[in-house]
Amino acid sequence: MYRMINVQQSDQGLQRIIWRESENDPIQTFELTTVTYGTSAAPYLATRCLQRLAEDGDKSHPVAAKVLKKDFYVDNMITGDSSVKEGRSLIREMNNLLDSAGFILRKWNSNFPRWNTSAIVTKRVILSDASKLFDPLGLVGPVIVQAKIFIQTLWKLNCKWDEPLMKEFQDFWQEYRRNLIALDSLTVPRWVGPRQDCVSVELHGFCDASERAYGACFYLRCVSSDGSVAVRLLMSKSRVAPLDEPKRNKRKESIPRLELSSALLLSHLFQKFRSNIPTTTMPHFWTDSKIVQCWLASSPSRWQAFVGNRVSEIQHITRCGVWHHVPGTENPADILSRGMTPVQLQYQAIWFDGPLWMRQETPTWPVNDDVNFEQFESAVLEERSVVSLALQAQPPSELFSLYSSFPKLIRIVALIRRFRYNATEINRGSRMIGLISTEEYDKAVIHLVQLSQRESFSQELLDLARNDEVRESSKICSLRPRLVDGIMHVGGRLRDAPVSDSRKHPMIIHHNHPLAMLILAHYHTKLYHAGQQLLIARVRERYWPTRIRDLARKLIHGCISCFRARPRPLDQLMADLPAERVTPAPPFLHVGVDYCGPFLFTYANRRSSPKKCFVSIFVCLVTKAVHLELVQDLTTEAFLAALKRFVARRGHPTVMMCDNAKNFVGANRELDELRRLFEGQQFQHVITRETAVERIEFKFIPARTPNFGGLWEAANDITDITVVGIIYNLQ
Structure with a gap:
């Protein structure tokens, strides 16, 4: 349509195109003379031309002009008329009007059959x-x-x-x-749902397949309170059988496979609408294929891939229902798989109302016989062939189980190697005697590692000897192993690092080999039962056991010495907090008091000796706020003076709690003074009398119960550490 509308010559320069066929051709300039699709003004220009055409043809083509104004969307016309005769007249008039402007209508279509x-x-x-x-x-x-x-x-x-x-x-x-x-x-009933007097609503699905197509259909069975049964077709779906493709070496599917595909189609159809159907019993699924019934009655892993995958999905979707077998002549899905003309379909009551037995009692339904797998051959059932091979794994050498000590095993191997060297005829004149040398120890270690790698990484050693790299499927492929003197080492990127070769390229050991646990146990003991991180770091300086973290965790967990050194603490079950601690109150309404110190101070006169002073700690039992007051000595008067200063600053408390004197028994000399202060009857009487006048209830915690005063004891420790630190910095 756009290309039939010309653009004014003054605007054609805005649609200029620069073009050439190849790099060697000269550049050519073209100008588009018609409306171009994709430009912003194109839809408006096209629509405006149609509107102008309708205005111009309003008198010559009145009917077509009216339709052109109202029933067009860009270049699509959607309209109608009251009769076929009037419709044909409209078409002739519309064609004449649009042909006058160069617009030709195509692809006429109508809902009238003929x-x-x-x-x-x-x-x-x-x-x-x-x-x-x-x-x-x-x-x-x-x-x-x-x-x-x-x-x-x-x-x-x-x-x-x-x-x-x-x-x-x-x-x-x-x-x-x-x-x-x-x-x-x-005619088909519009309402297929259950009525109000229905006592049972059941869902029945049927599936079947032929050589040309397969399909599935569902029926709703409603049983009323008076015993009448109504069965209505709910929905159906069909698909054609896939064709064979010789180029892709794909053969045509067999009938049993098509029957299974129809059962899968039935499952998918059920999955789409099962939440919208208010059934009262479990759904019923029917098939006339005994093979499909056998497939669905067994585990999916028993069958080959095509069958197993579909059986697994069907069993998962239809796990809430039950599968039955129905004779082929009573299966309405048979009509769906073969097709039927509309005239024939009108007289097929089984298609619209289901089988006759569905309108009868349950005992009259087809009997669901037991599944018999023996009546079909294994090839027909596409049973997965199970191959059992007796694999004999190579056990580790008995040498690694002789001793539980890695140094002792190295020494034994070194002695065996020395004996072999001395027993050789050619070495009789240069026999090795005396203590085992460091070189012999190193060679014994290399011999043990090489033996363990042959037992654990035989395929990797063969690949490295042939291609200098292991297969990508190998478990140690990420280590990029390298073969040096018949021993696999970790590759890595530390070739230029200024460290020893053993640290840059440790020897690889399999985690399931006994040698790996012997090495870790040796280093664990050597490092005085070190933790996991230190143990791993030291072992990897020379060896690289795979999954070393699991090995280290297992070793430390099973070490008796480590278990004894790290006993599990027992948590003491604490009693309930007192009411003063949990009752909401203003700050310092409920107070705990304690002394901190002593601290030494001197007067301005340098000749005076240092004097002791203390800090009285008042702790709010609710907010845990702390108030400090300096106390000159441990007399009752000094404490009362500190208490009065506290009251003047913070207000009158209603409850004050303090340590009992028995808490300080066995303490040092300074604390003994505190003990005597709190122990004295005169002190307790005076404090109680003075606080009673101020309407303050003074309580002493029981003897030998420091946990009762944990709140002010914690504040005591923090204050002591803080004050000592400040004094130390001032000095």
Whole structure:
């Protein structure tokens, strides 16, 4: 449409294009003279031209001009008329009006059956006709599946899209078109749901397959309170059988596989609408294939991939229901898998109302026989072949189980190697005697590691000897191992690091080999039962056991010495907090008091000796706020003076709690003075008398119960540390 509208010559320069076919050709300049698709003004220009055309043809073509103004969306016309005669007149008038401006209407279509009947039948026409059959619920699924099968036949013959078909195909489709008129007289109940008097609502699904197609359908069975049973078709779905593809070496599916595909289609259909159907019993699924029944009655792992994957999905979706076997003549899905004309479908009560036995009592239903796997061969059932091979794993050498000490094992291997060296005829003149040398120890260690690698990494050693690299499937591929003198070392990127070769490229040891645990146990003992991180760091300076963290954790967890050194503490079950601690109150209304010190101070006169002073700590039992007062000595008068200063600053408390004197028994000399202060009857009487006058209840905690005063004891420790630190910094 856009290319039929010219642009004014003054605006054509805005649609200039620079072009050349190749790099060697000169650059050419073109200007687009018509409206270009993609520009911002293109939709407006096209619509405005149509509106102007309608205005110009308002008198010559009044009906077409009216439709052109109201029933066009860009270049699409959607309109209608009251009769076929008036519709044809509108088409002639619309064509004349638009042809005058160079616009030609194409692809006419109508909902009138005889309107679109094309005399020449092509594959495009057939696909267009089949797409017009709108049946989302599949109520006429047997009719539509005939069109699907016919289109697949044309596809298999590689027919061209616009090439007329053979006469027999054209005759078939013309007959199919005529039969569609019978659908006008087909009636289906609009309401299929349960009524208010229904006492039981059941869902029954059927599936079946043929060589050409397979399908599934569902029925709703409602039992009323008076015993009457109503069965209605709910929905159906069909698919054509897949074709064989010789180029892809894909053969046509067998009938049992198609039956299984229909059961999977039934499961998917059930999954879509099961939450919208208010059933009262478990759903029932019916198939006329004994093989499918055998497949669904066993574990998916028993069957080959094609069958096993579909059986697993079907069992998962339909786990809330039960599968039954139904004879093929009583399976309504058989009609769906073979197809049927509309005239024939009208007289098939089994399709719309289900089998006759569904309207009867449950005992009259088909008997569900036990599944018998023996009646089918293993090839028909596509049973997975199980191959059992007796694999004999190479056990570690007995040498590693002789001793539980790694140094002792090294010494024994060194002695064995020395004996072998001395027993050789050629070495009789240079026998090794005396203590074992460091070189002999190192060679013994290398011999043990090499033996363990042969037992654990035989394939990796072979790959490194052939290709200088291990396979990607190897568990040590990420270590990039390298082979040096017959021993695998870790590759890594530390080749230029200024450290020893043993630290840059440790020797690899498998975690399941006994040598790995011997090495870790030796280093664990050598490092005085070190923790996991230190143990791993020291071992990796020379060795690289795989999964070393698991080994270290297992070793430390099983070490008796480590277990004894780290006993599990017992948590003391504490009593409930007193009411003063949990009752909301203003700050310092409930107070705990304690002394901190002594601290030494001197007067301004340098000749005076240092004197002792103390700090009285008042702790709020609710907010844990702390108030400090300096006390000159441990006399009752000094404490009362500090208490009065506290009251003057913080207000009158109602409850004050203090340590009992027995808490300080056995303390040092300074604390002994505190003990005597709190122990004295005179002190307690005076303090109690003075606080009673001020309406303060003074309480002493029980003897030998320091946990009762944990709050002020903690404040005491913090104050002591803080004051000492400050004094130290001042000095």
